[in-house]
Amino acid sequence: MQTVRRLYLYLMSGISLGVLLVGLNILLTVVLHALGIGRGELLGGSESDRQALSLAAALIVVGLLVWSVHWLLVERSLRRDNPQRDAERGAGERALYFTLVLAVLLVIGVLAGTQLVEELTSRLFAVPRQDEFFSTDLGASLATVVVTGSAWAYHVAIRQRDLGAGPLTGAGAWMPRVYLYGAALAGLVLTALNVSTLLSTGVLALSGRVPDIDLGDVRERQAAVAIAGIITWAIVWLGHWWYATRLTRGTGWRAESERRARLRVAYFVAAIGSMALATGIFAFMALFGALTKALGAPESFAPQDAVEAIAVPLVSLLPWAGAWWLHREWLFVEAREAKDPARMATAERLNAAVVALIGLAALAGGLAGLLGLLLDALLGGNRTLGDFWKGELAGYLAAATIGIVFWLWNWLSLQARRGAAPREEADSTVRRAYLLIVVGTTVIASLGSLAFVLYRLFASILNVDIVQNAASALSAPLGALIVAAGVAVYHGLALRRDQALRADAASAEPTEPAAPEAAADSAGAPAPARRLLVLTGPSSTDLDATVEAIRAALPPELSLEDSPPED
Amino acid sequence: MTSGRSVLVIAAGILGIVVLGAVVVLLAEGREPQSYEPGTPEAAMQAYLAAWDNDDPSAAYDVLSNSIKATVSREDYIAQSGAFGAVDSNRATFIDRVEGDETEVTVFLTVEEYYGDGLGESYSSQRTVRMVHEDGWKIDEPLVGLEPAAFPAFPDQQ
Numbered sequence: 001m002q003t004v005r006r007l008y009l010y011l012m013s014g015i016s017l018g019v020l021l022v023g024l025n026i027l028l029t030v031v032l033h034a035l036g037i038g039r040g041e042l043l044g045g046s047e048s049d050r051q052a053l054s055l056a057a058a059l060i061v062v063g064l065l066v067w068s069v070h071w072l073l074v075e076r077s078l079r080r081d082n083p084q085r086d087a088e089r090g091a092g093e094r095a096l097y098f099t100l101v102l103a104v105l106l107v108i109g110v111l112a113g114t115q116l117v118e119e120l121t122s123r124l125f126a127v128p129r130q131d132e133f134f135s136t137d138l139g140a141s142l143a144t145v146v147v148t149g150s151a152w153a154y155h156v157a158i159r160q161r162d163l164g165a166g167p168l169t170g171a172g173a174w175m176p177r178v179y180l181y182g183a184a185l186a187g188l189v190l191t192a193l194n195v196s197t198l199l200s201t202g203v204l205a206l207s208g209r210v211p212d213i214d215l216g217d218v219r220e221r222q223a224a225v226a227i228a229g230i231i232t233w234a235i236v237w238l239g240h241w242w243y244a245t246r247l248t249r250g251t252g253w254r255a256e257s258e259r260r261a262r263l264r265v266a267y268f269v270a271a272i273g274s275m276a277l278a279t280g281i282f283a284f285m286a287l288f289g290a291l292t293k294a295l296g297a298p299e300s301f302a303p304q305d306a307v308e309a310i311a312v313p314l315v316s317l318l319p320w321a322g323a324w325w326l327h328r329e330w331l332f333v334e335a336r337e338a339k340d341p342a343r344m345a346t347a348e349r350l351n352a353a354v355v356a357l358i359g360l361a362a363l364a365g366g367l368a369g370l371l372g373l374l375l376d377a378l379l380g381g382n383r384t385l386g387d388f389w390k391g392e393l394a395g396y397l398a399a400a401t402i403g404i405v406f407w408l409w410n411w412l413s414l415q416a417r418r419g420a421a422p423r424e425e426a427d428s429t430v431r432r433a434y435l436l437i438v439v440g441t442t443v444i445a446s447l448g449s450l451a452f453v454l455y456r457l458f459a460s461i462l463n464v465d466i467v468q469n470a471a472s473a474l475s476a477p478l479g480a481l482i483v484a485a486g487v488a489v490y491h492g493l494a495l496r497r498d499q500a501l502r503a504d505a506a507s508a509e510p511t512e513p514a515a516p517e518a519a520a521d522s523a524g525a526p527a528p529a530r531r532l533l534v535l536t537g538p539s540s541t542d543l544d545a546t547v548e549a550i551r552a553a554l555p556p557e558l559s560l561e562d563s564p565p566e567d
Numbered sequence: 568m569t570s571g572r573s574v575l576v577i578a579a580g581i582l583g584i585v586v587l588g589a590v591v592v593l594l595a596e597g598r599e600p601q602s603y604e605p606g607t608p609e610a611a612m613q614a615y616l617a618a619w620d621n622d623d624p625s626a627a628y629d630v631l632s633n634s635i636k637a638t639v640s641r642e643d644y645i646a647q648s649g650a651f652g653a654v655d656s657n658r659a660t661f662i663d664r665v666e667g668d669e670t671e672v673t674v675f676l677t678v679e680e681y682y683g684d685g686l687g688e689s690y691s692s693q694r695t696v697r698m699v700h701e702d703g704w705k706i707d708e709p710l711v712g713l714e715p716a717a718f719p720a721f722p723d724q725q
Contacts, residue, residue, distance in 0.1 A: 124589065195581065195584055198584065201588065202587070202591040205591060205592045206595050210598045210599065211600060211659035211660060212612075212660055213600070213617060214620075214660075218679060219592055219659075223588060223592040226588070227588065227589060230584075234581050238574050241574060300693065303677070304663060326577075
């Protein structure tokens with residue numbers, strides 16, 4: 001019942017908040033225009049302004065009324081005298097509401113803020129901000145920043161009040177973390193993207209070809225937009241990251257909860273994965289550009305200019321590689337600071353597995369393409385006639401090269417861990433997940449390729465195959481089939497060895513603890529039944545007294561052992 | 568260095584990159600485009616694009632071949648260019664090379680377009696333009712800017 005009530009209240013609050021904010025946004029835009037910001041017309045000076053004011057007033061009245069009623073009902077549930085206050089504060093529906101509202105307000109506000117900053121940076125480069133199709137209204141942008149920023153700040157304050165009232169667990173704790181780390185990740189990716197754009201623009205401006213005709217100062221415009229993006233998205237990334245990290249450095253339940261948060265580790269993994277992927281893509285582009293030139297591939301494959309083909313992607317990968325290294329280091333530093341060997345091992349495995357997956361995908365794709373080309377040449381296909389194959393070869397070679405570096409580096413690290421502690425690694429969820437993902441994906445790819453090969457064969461047997469060259473039609477799927485099957489078998493065997501190790505360990509486990517007892521018990525009596533219990537409670541609880549009470553309540557044939565907790 | 572303390576260092580680093588990038592782009596702004604020998608197809612193409620850069624469709628009309636001019640009057644061409652909303656102002660054009668003989672050539676262009684809003688949209692595309700030699704090199708395609716135009720391409724279509 002409470003769930004349905006909450007769903008209704010938060011849904012209505014969210015919708016009416018949207019209506020209210022749109023109305024306020026329109027109103028403030030018209031006011032700013034009247035003050036000369038943006039379009040710069042007098043208030044009420046045009047019919048469109050009066051129409052906008054009418055609409056704003058209607059939206060504000062309706063939105064404010066509905067939002068106030070529903071939000072007051074929500075707030076009433078959080079009064080100190082309400083015994084259900086903590087349940088309301090930690091409710092999943094409330095957490096979902098905050099997560100969505102904060103995320104939507106942030107995105108809209110940041111996009112509007114970027115337009116404002118872009119206005120300043122465009123003036124720096126003396127370029128018109130947009131073309132005639134995309135003219136922007138600074139008054140509207142400023143109004144959006146003010147309105148969404150105020151609403152965002154209000155909801156942050158309410159969330160802080162919730163957190164300040166005592167520990168939150170479950171969805172109430174983790175769901176808003178999705179916003180926190182999601183915003184940090186989005187900010188990171190877009191900061192890196194814009195830094196990458198700015199660096200490549202700088203290289204092109206400095207040493208690239210000068211356009212024969214430059215309609216609208218493309219380089220300056222690119223730089224202006226990139227700088228605006230860097231400023232706003234870096235604030236989003238660093239602001240959220242600084243807040244989350246400051247929490248982990250504190251004391252109390254919030255610090256403890258944040259330090260142990262799986263979403264924080266997920267952020268690191270997502271950041272490492274996305275940064276490694278982008279680094280790999282730019283490294284591929286640079287190598288591809290160099291190989292197309294070395295092999296004399298047709299110009300359609302890559303830019304003619306060496307600066308564009310090689311230097312620009314190389315420079316573009318720098319921010320991604322830097323952010324990759326940074327997050328890798330942060331992940332390890334936090335794991336080391338936890339003084340928990342298991343956490344450190346998990347961090348190392350996660351880091352290696354995510355990059356190994358990216359590398360293996362590139363390596364397998366490149367190898368499949370190379371093998372396909374080789375089979376085509378050997379079987380008398382037509383793919384290697386002309387010059388087009390040189391571009392293909394450059395692409396496959398580049399992918400395989402980048403892939404093998406990424407994969408070998410990290411797979412060898414995973415294998416080295418297994419060599420040092422086989423049982424522990426075979427038990428690792430991360431290693432098992434990595435192997436299962438690879439086996440699952442490559443089995444699907446193998447089956448898809450096999451189905452295509454068989455389709456071609458059957459069509460040829462039934463004389464309905466319309467392709468001109470059967471060898472060329474089969475070479476690419478055959479290459480994919482062989483590589484996918486090879487990768488599946490290799491990783492499948494690794495998975496099987498791990499499973500065998502786990503099975504051996506499981507069968508040996510009952511005999512090991514029983515051995516000393518069997519030696520001690522010369523009468524050969526069966527080992528007593530045992531059960532391990534963990535007693536947990538607030539720090540103020542007298543655990544010793546509780547243990548004594550439990551012990552006293554036990555029947556005479558049962559005994560209770562007590563040991564101090566592990567640190 | 569812990570992640571908390573390094574936030575300030577990162578912010579300073581990003582600021583440094585912004586300043587460096589801005590300075591480099593501003594300093595490199597003065598680089599002049601290649602100057603082509605008058606009477607070459609490249610020079611004619613550059614003049615045609617420059618006419619659009621100067622918002623002068625009448626000058627662009629002068630670079631069209633007689634066969635194209637026969638399909639559209641100067642007034643209609645200017646009106647047509649207005650209907651097209653002029654030419655995309657977020658575009659840089661590079662003349663890659665010219666292939667052909669003394670009467671007819673194909674000019675290979677790279678067009679770099681940019682529609683940035685901080686999410687990095689920009690792309691390059693290659694395209695070709697046919698030119699013929701009449702009284703100088705002329706564009707022998709119905710174009711407004713670099714876009715195919717809607718006026719009849721051939722006189723027999725009128």
